[in-house]
Amino acid sequence: MCIDWKMVSKRIYQQRKKLRMSREEVAEKIGRVPSYYGDIERGTCGMSVDTLVALSNTLHLSVDYILYGAAEETDIYEQICRSLKNYDIRIQNRALSLMDFYLKQEVKTG
Incomplete structure (x- = not known):
């Protein structure tokens, strides 16, 4: 299977924009x-x-x-873990608390 580097670059660019990150932020x-x-x-x-x-x-x-x-076929747990692992433990704990709070509210209002 041949890699189309132009399509690779397009997917990377689109995701960077979606995350509202600058090129410099991603590079860092x-x-x-x-460059x-x-x-x-x-x-x-x-x-x-x-780098990949x-x-x-x-x-x-x-x-x-x-x-x-290829279509993303990861389960929700993997997505959450991937998202959180880039942050320090304090932010991870805060995100977990927010998620717990939200889920408890959903159960109540269900």
Whole structure:
């Protein structure tokens, strides 16, 4: 299976915009210089496995989806974990408390 780097770049760009992150923010989170990340997002270069995994974690996308556009087939627990693992424990605990509060309200109003 051949990788279409232009489509890879499009999926990365769309997700970055959806998350309202700047190129510089993504570059910093994946540990790369902004110009290199910009090349990835424009589809003018490939990337290492380490960079791909870092992008997957930062943008909350599966590697399959980034590379091939394969439908996301992860369960909700994995999605929650992927989303929370980029934050420190204090923020994770706050998010868990909010989720518990919301779920209790849903049960009450059900």
